Amino acid sequence: MSEVVATLEYQGKQYTVHKHDWTHPDEDADEQEQERLVWWMWTEGNYGCDCNRFAFISYEHDDWPGESDESGKFPCGETITLVGLTLDGKDLLAPDPEMQMRERLAAIGLKPAWTLLGDFER
């Protein structure tokens, strides 16, 4: 099991949240695959949305921001910024020449939007 630590910023304030028992669904996944999945989950995936980020903040911080609705759900949106992300202490947001965004997206089968516009490679 791994520990994911994310730092989220909302209205000028930073909140650190932890997932202590994160595991890759594929137990044979190597370190790079694990890093890619965590990065994806917190950017393009479910944890990229305010509703989940508000919930994570509320678990660990008494002064959590945002209002939940009657059913306890937080609104979706992109008002909470991800400013830090580590997997077992490794910084996943640090610039890494071997794992640029294009590679990361390609690794999970997505094409960056700008390649769909054509001519990017020329």
Ligand SMILES: [Zn+2]
């Ligand atoms: Zn949402």
